[in-house]
Amino acid sequence: MNNQDIDADFNAKLQSLTGLVPNSEIFENDVIIVGYMKSGTTWFRNLVAGVIYGVDPELAPYKLVWDLVPNYGPKRPYYKRYSTPMYFKSHDLPQPKFKRVVYLIRDGRDVMVSYFHHFKTMEEGKETDFLKVVKGKKGFPAACKWHRHVETWLSNPYEAQMLIVKYEDLKTNPVNELQRFCEFAGVKRDDAFLKLMAEKASFEKMRQKEALNGMGLLTWPKEKAFVRRGAIGSYKDEMPPEILEVFLRDAGETLRKLGYL
Numbered sequence: 001m002n003n004q005d006i007d008a009d010f011n012a013k014l015q016s017l018t019g020l021v022p023n024s025e026i027f028e029n030d031v032i033i034v035g036y037m038k039s040g041t042t043w044f045r046n047l048v049a050g051v052i053y054g055v056d057p058e059l060a061p062y063k064l065v066w067d068l069v070p071n072y073g074p075k076r077p078y079y080k081r082y083s084t085p086m087y088f089k090s091h092d093l094p095q096p097k098f099k100r101v102v103y104l105i106r107d108g109r110d111v112m113v114s115y116f117h118h119f120k121t122m123e124e125g126k127e128t129d130f131l132k133v134v135k136g137k138k139g140f141p142a143a144c145k146w147h148r149h150v151e152t153w154l155s156n157p158y159e160a161q162m163l164i165v166k167y168e169d170l171k172t173n174p175v176n177e178l179q180r181f182c183e184f185a186g187v188k189r190d191d192a193f194l195k196l197m198a199e200k201a202s203f204e205k206m207r208q209k210e211a212l213n214g215m216g217l218l219t220w221p222k223e224k225a226f227v228r229r230g231a232i233g234s235y236k237d238e239m240p241p242e243i244l245e246v247f248l249r250d251a252g253e254t255l256r257k258l259g260y261l
Contacts, residue, residue: 020078023070028099029085031185032072034092035104036149038114040167041089043230044104045069046206048087050197051178051189057201061213085185093149094157101160102181103153106167107260108146108251109235109244130240134247147251150258166258168232174198203230 026032033048035041049065050057057065070079072088079086085100092098112134120128136145156162163184170177178194199205235244248255255261 019080021081023072023074023077023079026072026086026088026097027084031085031087031100031102032098033069033087033089033102033104034098034153035106036108036111036144036146037091038111038118039104039106040170041091041104043201043203043206044102044165044170045087045089046201047178047181047197050201051182051194052087052185052187053082057197058205058209062209063213093144093152094160096158098158098160100184101153101162102184103162103164104167105150105164105258107232107235108150108255109239109247109260110167110232111146112243112247113235113238130243131246134243135250145250147254150254171230171232 033041033044035044045065045068046057046060049055049060049068053068055064055068067080068082069087069089070076072090073092079088090098112130116128116130116133119133136148153162154164161184163180165177165181175191175194175198178189178198179191182189182194239247252261
């Protein structure tokens with residue numbers, strides 16, 4: 001028996017005993033929820049937990065949400081397959097194995113503000129350089145600027161089935177955007193149910209849930225809030241003009257293409 005056979009045998013036994021599946025095993029009809037960091041993936045995972053699995057997003061602990069909609073990648077070597085298709089979250093650039101993708105897009109200026117505050121919390125006691133955040137020199141994916149991530153996904157190099165959801169549309173008309181998602185996912189939900197799920201996954205409700213149960217993230221300081229403002233246009237009062245100017249030099253064309261300018 002070679003190493004491949006041994007690995008396959010081990011994985012089969014593990015799955016039969018625990019339901020755990022290697023993270024590398026995703027199916028063609030699985031759905032990958034992708035966005036640049038701070039583009040709404042945490043919010044959307046809560047919505048998916050409600051819309052697809054029927055759990056109450058207001059009450060379901062974040063650890064349950066992460067279990068139902070797991071991260072795709074090497075940091076979580078196994079996941080529990082509750083359904084087929086499964087729903088995963090990723091910040092990666094396009095991959096051939098990502099066949100069905102929900103791509104979340106948020107105004108890059110608001111993304112940069114939120115990402116800056118993310119690092120400010122993670123690096124408490126150090127001076128966080130806003131310029132490095134804007135230039136893509138910090139964070140994940142490594143050395144990837146916001147506009148490059150967006151443009152690469154819009155080019156869809158591996159011809160995935162792709163649904164594009166804008167963060168701002170999801171905030172202003174959640175039922176319509178969730179119906180688009182349901183159609184893409186191949187499920188039927190009525191408007192009243194989707195409205196309820198959107199209300200229960202509001203930023204206010206998510207903040208309350210975090211305050212009560214925490215985020216279930218080992219790397220995040222327990223005393224700091226992960227869910228922050230979530231506001232549209234937060235860059236207007238939080239992004240210094242000189243930082244905005246640098247960002248617009250790189251990302252202005254992409255912002256204009258997406259209707260943000």
